[in-house]
Amino acid sequence: MKKVYLMLIFLVQVSVAFSQTHFTKGFIGSGFNQMNLVVVRAQIDGVGPLEAGDEIAVFDGNLCVGAVLLTKTLNPDDSLTFVAFAASSEEAGDQAGFRQGNKMYFRFWDSSAGIEYHNVIPIVTDNQGVVIPNSFEPNGTAYINASTANTTKTWTDLSTNSWDDPGSWDPEGIPEPFNDVIIPAGLSQYPNILAAGSAFCGNLQLEAGATIVIASLTSGTGSLIVSGDISGAGTMTARRFIPANGWHLVSSPLSGQTIAGFLSANSAIPTKDVTKRGMMDYSESADNWNDYFTNSSSGSIGLGKGYCVRRSTNGVVNFLGTIADGNVQSTLSKSNFGWNLIGNPFTSAIYVRQEVNGFLTVNEAKIDPSFLALYLWDPVADKYTIVNNSEGQSNLASGQGFFVKAASAGNVTFTQAMQVHQTDAPFKSAAIQWPSVVLNAKAAELTGSTKINFNEEMNLGLDPGYDAGIFRSGKGFDIYSKLVTDNGVDFMVQALPGKPGDSYIIPVGVDAVKGGEVVFSAQTTNLPAGYDVLIEDKLTNTVTNLKNGELYVANVAAETKGTGRFYLHVGSSVQTKISELTKEEIVVYTIGQTLYVKGNVSSDAQFLVYSIDGRLVNQVAAKSQNLNQINIAGYSPGIYFVNIQDEVKHKPVKFVVGK
Structure with missing residues (x-):
């Protein structure tokens, strides 16, 4: 009979694969390197076998990687009754399928009762009935005999306070996704989920007086995913580590805490002007920050709402309350520009760009297509950064706040299916590596950048989810680009095809309130062979190649x-398509602890650096005939001059070393 099963796998799979209604697979299409699963028995304890209209799904953790709708009852007494379906494996890290070797978890949907069962225990065999490991294998086949069972685990205080201590549970063993969990009242100690810990359970019953603590360190934050229902009057504490003296966008993964209660529980949030605390929220209608909260501020901290917070010392902020039970909706306003500060409402990371369950996928229609991205504040770089389909992390940390630009007033939805364990998910974005050009600009101490990514599937016009409009810094200095096929929006990031032989002319915008010198430079990553990067200044009729570390200095009006x-000219043979370079005067400027001297000199030139009182501080021989660098680390703040000894006479040029 086993051979008959194998022969029928394809036929049965085709008849049902696109019909399931309760479970949603986390991949599009037929999947990748599928594993065939033949379910020969599916029984709900005390109810009976699954019937026509019921569903079976297989999960890798919290991700549904295969599902099937039954068209007949799985009669355990009839060996000809079975159902087959396929599970999809992950392709190139796309998070849309199972990972080889991970454990298989099954769930049932009883359509007549409207109940989802996650407490399913499978017996996994090969086609000869020999028990094999319960794990995913690409292109493999397994036979499944599954039934529900009492899988409840109860927390005890007989061992340590670690959720991951098997001896702290009755019966012994760390809970898995199929285990219901009870945390009873009246114990001497309660479970802590460590900063590197990943906790799972089905239903969670947290009795009044009981608690769970989720820890956080610089290395990461603990993670808890509850796949079933939540009951009981107990509360939790979720912590999030943030470094000192920088503003951070945060959101609470728990509900029920007042603003005043949060401030009381977090004394390291600094006080200003007697009553004001280092915490605020954002007004979409005013397109600006609201005033600082005080200890007497009214209102509660809502799930899915973002806040801006700082600490006076390195450490954690403490959120107290109850965990989200089901999906969470966050309100979007659109009375002004549509910028709304929201955040991850779960006690785990969430998918950002997963093809079915990602936040951007689920909420695409709710976000302005020219700004289909998450905008995170990076306190180290002192600027907003982008997370979308071409930029940043695949997952977003628990407790992370971010901006989105609403297409219209309404709601975005955070679904339970978005949840994923990633305890080291960064508390800000981190770039992924497409071929790219980053054009940097510096005006005094202010900096800005705009990025061009390359992928052959992109277009010259708008690519929603890959291009991202600018969220201005508010500091009086911004740089951005226009799409090659302009749609009227200023962009922080745009994506172009980048095919061999292509070349592009990209308008670059500069907003500078104060004016003065602007220094342009470029960083390139994996550019197609033969590509150059040049900046053209039509006012001065000059063109500078930025690809090899060259810089261009322009003076702009206030x-x-x-x-x-x-x-910006990017592509093949761009040198031959624009005017020849014109000679420039000697210019000097500082970036960090480096003095740049730009201008044509001979190979015998010497650079002499003098302090304002005429003392010779340094003498450096030229290493380039166009751009030279001098290390000024250790120079005292003040005014200096660089004098160039060369065949051609040059005037001494002043520069300033700041504090």
């Missing part, structure tokens, strides 16, 4: 705004 002066 209140400069918009495009029309600067253009």
